[in-house]
Amino acid sequence: MKQSAPLIIVRGAGDLASGVLAAIHICGFRVLALETANPSAIRRTVAFSEAVRLGHCTIEGIEARLIAKDQVARILSAKDSESDTQSDTEAITAVLSGTEVIATGINTLAAETGAAAGSKANRLSFIPIAVDPTGELIGELQPAAVVDAIIAKKNCGTHLDMAPLVIALGPGFTAGKDAHIVIETMRGHNLARLIYQGAALPNTGVPGLVGGESALRVIHAPAAGTLRVMRDIGESVTRGETIARIIHTDGSVTDVAASLNGIIRGMLPDGFVVHSGLKMADIDPRLTELNNCFTISDKARSLGGAVLTALLSRGIVP
Incomplete structure (x- = not known):
């Protein structure tokens, strides 16, 4: 029987990290998001x-499922090729803040992602995600590589x-000190460049240009409270x-207005407790680009390709 593919642990699962997760999952690596x-x-x-x-979600045909931290090692060891010996009704119970999320049949909900059949036999058909902000599971699971994609x-x-290989995305890291390889995340000529010495460009605090707009397209919470979308x-x-209201603890309300014409591309979920200044929404001024709201971005895909390059260049293959 072919050995399991190397395990890659990715810290973070936001939109840019998801481009990385999708790329390495499709290529046949075992992956865990924290x-x-x-x-x-x-x-x-x-x-x-x-x-x-939500307990699970799907992006471009790839499913991610929330897994209880104490069940991660068991789930990662269960390959699709072994599913015939397991019950199709086996359930994974993830407990978070007292809420149970049941994901049933870990081997029966495989989504077609375009990966080669051979590589699919060596990893799960979905991306497991665990709540572990400090990375405690990294020491326990001993992955072949860790990718910091928290951004x-x-x-x-x-x-x-x-x-053995630590890859970090964006500013805040120095190659050779904090990580073996740093990947540039700033849009422009050097986006997704692998950095072996030194650091990525510093954070400018100015959002990237989209449809001719930069700072205006990103909306920050004007006050603290509970978000009503x-x-x-x-x-x-x-x-x-x-586009939203913020309900304060005293019952008063602050309205949040759209900063420009366009399509809402990002929005924190209804009921999210925000603090003043928190990034809460993103408007794309390109009214013809609705599909972009539901597909992995060019930037995220570029970063995914860069991480794959870093892995393969160090001999870490599926």
Whole structure:
């Protein structure tokens, strides 16, 4: 029997990390995503982190499922090729904040992702995701590589001795000090470039240009409170239109208006507790680009390809 594919652990499962997760999963690697208990990705329709909130989610035919932390090792050891000896009604129970999420039949919900049949036999048909913001599972599972794709613009605890190969995306890391390889995340000529010495470009604080708009397209919470979504991802809006409300602890309300005409591409979920200044929404001014709300972006796919290049260049193959 062919040995299992190498395990790659990805810290983070937001929209950019999801491009990485999709790429390495499709190519046949075993993969595990680690997230916080309350992910704040606004591009929820293209972020596997939604599995933490919903129990499971699917992006471009690839499914992610929330797995209880103490069940991860068992799930990762269960290959599709062994499914005949397991019950089709086997359930994975993930308990998060007292809520049970049941995912039934770990080997029967395989989605066609375009991966070669040979590689599919060596990894799960879905991407498991666990709540483990500090990366405790990394030491337990001993992966072939760790990818920090949190995109926090700072180092959230990733270090060189986590795995034989540590890859980090974006600013906050120095190649040779925090990670073996750093990958540039700034849009432009050097996007997805592998950096073996030094760091990625520093965070400018200015969103990338999309449809001729930059800072205006990203909306931050004007105050703290509970978010009530009025217009959600995929809906067209006009400048000045109320797209959300923030309910304060005293019952008062702050309206949040669209900053420009366009399509809502990102929005925190209804009921999310925001703090003042938190990125809460993203508007794409290109009214003809609705499908972009539901597919992995060019930037995320570029970063996925860069991570694959880094893995293969170090002899880590599916």
